[in-house]
Amino acid sequence: MKKKESSLKNMILSTALIAGISGFALGFVYNITAPKIEAAKKAKEELAVKNVLPDFDQKEDGKALLAGEKDSISYAKAFKDGQLVGVAVNTYSMGGFSGQIGLMAGILPDGTLNKVSVLLCNETPGLGTKMTDPGFYTQFEGKNPASFDFRVKKDGGDVDAITSATISSRAYCDALDRAFKVFNQIVSTK
Helix, strand or coil: CCCCCCCCCHHHHHHCCCCCCCCHHHHHHHHHHHHHHHHHHHHHHHHHHHHCCCCEEEEEEEECCCCCCCCCCCEEEEEECCCCEEEEEEEEEEEEEEEEEEEEEEEEECCEEEEEEEEEEECCCCCCCHHHHHHHHHHCCCCCCCCCCHHHHHCCEEEEHHHHHHHHHHHHHHHHHHHHHHHHHHHHHC
């Protein structure tokens, strides 16, 4: 069999064929895995709601759009025997060192932060990822913005930043600030 001559036309055709097959394969795999990935994400969010709020027997989901924001933030009001026990806010910040971070913040009816769960963190391993360590996140538990400034100490607040990860710490605080804004918006529209 005679070897094909290397020409621009042959190179373009072979590259297009390889790209087409690869694109088809990628699309096929995406269509198979997308529902599973979405289901896993939903399950992780549901577990986070349970982890950040006191026990509840009823949940009411909603979305809120903050002034100046493009994306809505989802939340879940939790009730026990018809009484509001807290609001779980699925919040985020785009200010992380490596981009977006995502948190689930549980806020009690009096505006006190109950617990926080990290949903998305692409920060630097060993530095920004320390936001998932109890030494960092427990400083927020039981705090209310009326008496605790949710900014890092370097910015005049009360939060001890993660050593060598001030940007990640600021993003964490920014996400909590969004959560409290959503909470205040929900509570004021009761």
